[in-house]
Amino acid sequence: MAPLSIPRLVKTPIETQAATALRASIVAGDIPAGQRITEIEIAGQMGLSRATVRAALHQLAREGLLTLVPYTGWTVMSLSAQDAWELYTLRSAIERLAAQLVAAAIGDPGKADRLREAYERLVSACKRGHAGRIAEADFGLHQAIIALADHRRLTEQYALLEQQIRVYIRSSDALLPNPNMVIAQHKPIVAAILAGDAEEAGALSEQHNLTEGRRLADHLRAVERRAADAQQGAALSQPSRQNRRARA
Amino acid sequence: MAPLSIPRLVKTPIETQAATALRASIVAGDIPAGQRITEIEIAGQMGLSRATVRAALHQLAREGLLTLVPYTGWTVMSLSAQDAWELYTLRSAIERLAAQLVAAAIGDPGKADRLREAYERLVSACKRGHAGRIAEADFGLHQAIIALADHRRLTEQYALLEQQIRVYIRSSDALLPNPNMVIAQHKPIVAAILAGDAEEAGALSEQHNLTEGRRLADHLRAVERRAADAQQGAALSQPSRQNRRARA
DNA sequence: TTATTGCCGATTGTCGCCAATCGTCAATCA
DNA sequence: TGATTGACGATTGGCGACAATCGGCAATAA
Incomplete structure (x- = not known):
């Protein structure tokens, strides 16, 4: 039979x-880090049974977005400086591999174009100067490199x-990102990949993530120290009390 | 109160x-790759409800050990040459990072000793010559390096x-591993880490995994080709039939 | 007054039931 | 005879109910 133009619709289980919906809420910040959530509450809001929501929560826990304390509750993960260090060192190692792989296979049809496109988007975003857009295009370029590696597990x-x-x-x-710096940091990486220089591409990519990560981790460590000092001062007068039931 | 010698017992949900039990069975090979399994069957064998088993199966699916075809069934993943390539390239990138981190922090008390211990175990296993023990000690050394990196996400x-x-x-x-070769491959890595040479340790570790991975992937590719040829010959006379209901 | 113990509400853990969907096979019709 | 369609068994998808466990509070006793 001739392939009619009937779309092949996807059968996605509700769970x-x-x-997906919960993940989006968390990543977007609608559900703040550290927030305590309950299965019943989510089930009620989404119009699903607890068992279904439960499966979804477990999935997010596996992804590192939630933590579950048995018989007690779920909590949206909140990240420490140590976490930031872990994230950026790992990311650096993985992106290094991706950059090497893409550079080695840059001859494949379309790959170079797709990479150039993502880079152009970043450049134009930087010229506009909108911080949110820049960050998004930044993520986009990194994501493009990952996707071009044709490596399922790496992508996941x-x-x-x-x-x-x-x-x-x-x-x-x-x-906030400095537009000119963002371009300066990414340009050589893209160039090395396009030139097919796997060694250089990997090294540059790794370095980029490590410096960026260190910068952010330092920032967070400073914030943590300030918070700890503030807490110490208030600790004697204000007894600690668990922050339960905070959502409307 | 004085800390009596009452063990702090762990509360692990049945699911x-x-x-854990299923994972062990799969990794040990008791449930062969490609095997089709059903929730009801597992639930019956373990004396649990389907919902509980279901949660466990989903967990293993997230870990990449099982795949679920909606409304059809669970299958123990079976790996292709592409999968082997993915596994070893990723492993190589991660172990490189781990080796670098451990080398940079080899001064921490106890670290050098723990690494030396794992290495000694590998050496003595190689001298005995038992293939299974060698492979196990091999995994053990790699695992020790990972653990010493003090990096939760990397470990997971x-x-x-x-x-x-x-x-x-x-x-x-x-x-099968060649005992002398195994020692020869690991010795310089351990030496570099103990010397605190992060750069060298990382490079050696990466190289070790890549060569090992390529060797295994090539082997598997050859097996696949043979299997494909054999299948082609039998395909005309023997109609394909799904392999259902195979367990006793 | 103060430390201990028992109680209670809240939340997750587990279970059995019914609905939705899949692959297969037989019944049907040109 | 051959292709299409309907029905059937098997399996997962989703749900409500009950059990286990947790944290905190109040009753109790020294």
């Missing part, structure tokens, strides 16, 4: 859809890290 | 225990990869 692993990094950036009010 | 990620690699090796009847 997967629930996981990277997606997990990226989610957590987004949460981290959102929750820590991270430093 | 986690079920996942590595555990996932190692599981899959074990399944792969088990299912592909991989080539």
Whole structure:
């Protein structure tokens, strides 16, 4: 039979859809880091049974976005400086591999174009100067390199890290990007990949992530220290009390 | 109160225990790759409800050990040459990072000793010559390096990869290790880490995994080709039929 | 007054039931 | 005879109910 233009519709289980929706809420910051959530509450809001929501929550826990304390509750993960260090060192190692792979296979039809496109988007975003757009195009370029590596497990692993990094950036009010610096940092990486120089591409990519990560981790460490000092001062007068039931 | 010698017993949900048991069965090869399994069957064998088993199966699916076809069934993953390539390239990138981190922090108390211990175990296993023991000690050394990196996410990620690699090796009847070669490959890595040379340790570790991975992937590719040829010959006379209901 | 113990609400853990969907095979019709 | 369609068994998808466990509070006793 001739292939009519009937779309092949995807059959996504509700529990997967629930996981996707929750993930989006967390990554977007709608559900703040550290927030305590309950299965019943989510089930009620989404119009699903607890068991279904539960499966979705477990999935997000596996992705590192939630933590579950048995018989007690779920909590949206909140990231420490140590977490930031872990995220960026891992990301650096993975992107190094991706950059090497892409550089080695840059001859494949279309690959060079796709990479150039992503880079152009970043450049134009930087010229406009809108911080949010720049960050998004930045993520986009990195993601393009990952996708071009044609490596399923690497792609999945990277997606997990990226989610957590987004949460981290959102929750820590991270430093704004300097447009010119962003371009300067990414340009040589893209150039090395396009030139097919795997060694150089990998090294540059690794270095980029490590410096960026260190910068953010230092920032967060400073924030943590300030918070700890403030807490210490208030600790004697104000008894600590668990922050339960905070959502409307 | 004085800390009496009452053990702090762990409260593990049954679903986690079920996942652990199933994982062990799969990694050990008791449930062969490609095997089709059903929730009802597992639930019956373990004396649990389907919902509980289901949660465990989903966990293993997230770990990459099972695949779920909606409304149809669960299948133990079976690895292709492409999978082997993915596993070893990723492992190489992650172990490189781990080796660098450990080398940079080899001064921490106890670290050098723990590394030396793992290495000694590998050496003595090689001298005995028992293939299974050598492979186990090999995994043990790599695992020790990972653990010494003090990097939670790296450790978790590595555990996932190692599981899959074990399944792969088990299912592909991989080539036996040559005792002398095993020692020769690992000795310089350990030496570089102990010397605190992060750069060298990382490079050696990476190289070790890449060569090992290429060797195994090539082997598997050859097996695949043979299997494809054999299938082609039999395809005309023997109509393909799905292999359902195979367990006793 | 103060430390201990028992109680209670809240939340997750587990279970059995019914619905939705898949692959297969037989019944049907040109 | 051959292709299409309907029906059937098997399996996962989703749900509500009950059990286990947790944290905190109040009753109790020294």
